[in-house]
Amino acid sequence: MRVVNGMTLFFSKEDALSNWHPSNFVVKGVEFNCVEQFMMYCKAKLFSDQVVADLVLKAQHPKDQKALGRRVANYDDRVWSQRREGIVRHGAYAKFMQSPDAQRVLLGSRGSMLVEASPYDKIWGAGLSQDDPRILLPPETWPGLNLLGRSLEVVRERISLELHEQLGVEAARKKEVFAAKVDGLRAFGVPPEEAHSLLIRFRGNALMAAGYAQTASFSVNISGDREAYNLSGAEAFCTNYQVTDDYQIVRRELSTNDHQDYAAEGKSVKGPRL
Known part of the structure; x- marks a missing residue:
């Protein structure tokens, strides 16, 4: 050829x-x-x-x-x-x-x-x-x-x-499922930003395909096979959450030094391992 x-x-x-x-x-x-x-x-x-x-x-x-x-x-x-x-x-x-x-x-x-x-x-x-x-x-x-x-x-x-x-239909379906889960958590009084964070239990590329590359508090970047979180002016996300090895996000208060290390604008970060 x-x-x-x-x-x-x-x-x-x-x-x-x-x-x-x-x-x-x-x-x-x-x-x-x-x-x-x-x-x-x-x-x-x-x-x-x-x-x-x-x-x-x-x-x-x-x-x-x-x-x-x-x-x-x-x-x-x-x-x-x-x-x-x-x-x-x-x-x-x-x-x-x-x-x-x-x-x-x-x-x-x-x-x-x-x-x-x-x-x-x-x-x-x-x-x-x-x-x-x-x-x-x-x-x-x-x-x-x-x-x-x-x-x-x-x-x-x-x-x-x-x-x-096909990609459009699949993305729309994932977005609807994700939105329904967020609404379900919000019905129990969970704040919107926290509801989004708690529901990120799958790989970043699936989240991006669902149309949620950017939430109210952070954006998702793909870093190999792991999620990496690129701050978008909302240090509160890094202060309050970290990523575990099974791709769940859990609440955690970082120390002052951790906050300074992870809150740099535009820096790709991962929460410390549990």
Whole structure:
């Protein structure tokens, strides 16, 4: 894979973006070992050729799967041209949603144009290798359509939006749960600031995801696997609380020296161990 001029160029089966890249995924109960196998299986099913569809599932190498796809009976190029991109997008979506490693590669390419730099494929690829100087010219000058690159860009956008929505829903849910617990403590007469502090029993990143990076008395920073508390002009927090090893916050009166050590504005602090 190569990134140049705002393009992410890929080609061989070693590239996670390639249809030939080994990556097991399941669609409607059927397991596939790569998107090429999924595409050729769907091609056979589209034209009701169950014999070839079964052979494609048995074939382990994408080269053999592609060859079988050329043998599909009752093939109609007009029909296939209308359906092929939707089929590949569906398979690629399943692949990248079910393979965290491949998904990281796809999402890591955000902001770039995806190009299958295949000198042999003028339909799914650009019809040019990544070393061909013509690859730097406008896409409309390429001999190939680059349908795979364009399809992957659609899949990339869809997955990005879905993950963003999931994070938003999860953050809202955590925020509602946290707020409900705070309200419960306040009903028993616990002051709001103390209620927040008493409820910090989980890691700082979960608290931040819940939208509580800043409370009325302090803000939370992530320091490795522990919470670190960055004072925001409220020394009372450090004076009255400390963090235990199981991530609970308990009341404790610090000495005058402790107060001076921990109350420096902007300093990341941890309460002393119990």
